[in-house]
Amino acid sequence: MLSLELERVSNKRKISTSLNNVYAGTLASTLTGATGGAAWGIVRGYGPVGYSFLMGTNWLCLSLPFFVIRESVLQHRSKLNSAYGRENWRHRDSDDMLASLVGGAVVGSGLAYYTRNELLSTLDSGSFAVTGGGILCAGVFGVLQFGATKLRHARQEAGAARKQRELDVIAGNDDSQQQQSLGKLLKNPPPRDEIFDERGWDPLNDFTKYLRGRAVNTFDENFVSWASPVINALDLDYRNRLNAKIAILERQIASLNSQLEKVAEKEKQS
Numbered sequence: 001m002l003s004l005e006l007e008r009v010s011n012k013r014k015i016s017t018s019l020n021n022v023y024a025g026t027l028a029s030t031l032t033g034a035t036g037g038a039a040w041g042i043v044r045g046y047g048p049v050g051y052s053f054l055m056g057t058n059w060l061c062l063s064l065p066f067f068v069i070r071e072s073v074l075q076h077r078s079k080l081n082s083a084y085g086r087e088n089w090r091h092r093d094s095d096d097m098l099a100s101l102v103g104g105a106v107v108g109s110g111l112a113y114y115t116r117n118e119l120l121s122t123l124d125s126g127s128f129a130v131t132g133g134g135i136l137c138a139g140v141f142g143v144l145q146f147g148a149t150k151l152r153h154a155r156q157e158a159g160a161a162r163k164q165r166e167l168d169v170i171a172g173n174d175d176s177q178q179q180q181s182l183g184k185l186l187k188n189p190p191p192r193d194e195i196f197d198e199r200g201w202d203p204l205n206d207f208t209k210y211l212r213g214r215a216v217n218t219f220d221e222n223f224v225s226w227a228s229p230v231i232n233a234l235d236l237d238y239r240n241r242l243n244a245k246i247a248i249l250e251r252q253i254a255s256l257n258s259q260l261e262k263v264a265e266k267e268k269q270s
Helices: 002-044 048-083 088-113 127-174 182-187 203-218 228-235 238-268
Strands: none
Touching: 002 048, 048 088, 088 127
């Protein structure tokens, strides 16, 4: 009985969150369209009111069904994840992309269906316009969703880095100094003889960084996994980070060995 009540409360909370997302997305789209329409009306010299109302209404009619369909797909995917024992956050990127593609395809097909009469003069059939409109809008919303996902990842990484810096400060104030902070060692790696001296301007280092950045931006890292060892071998920063991680492992192993020796001595004394 308690589990059913908890499930009911959880479903109610999910529906409330989805409705809030629909309201927020529709409102943001309407305001964006109204602002763009007002600016266009001023540029054309017809005044901002008429174009603002027209553009805002158009964006409202397009964004409302899109966000409703998108949130419906996300709700369905959430139920499937729960049924198959999957965690939603692990599939959030793919679920968001699928929901945006479906919403964009439906909205694009509907828009092309109602405007197909204007396209019949240039196209052989209205059904082609519906298909093309669905594909085009799905692609546009897919690109926008990809950008939104990358932006969310960047914000998460920035938040994680900020939290790590706070933990580093706390670890640096610890008097025991028994465990080294990973972030502190990565920022200030210990001196090693085999690390390349980076004093002054290093054109090879800058050039390899540029090539690696272009390769990563052009292709996904998983796609060029066969080339990553070669690229990483030329990346001096990567070598420094790797050496720092090795140093951390060496210190942890030394600490474990010391603890084992102390335990062995206590056992001998007892």
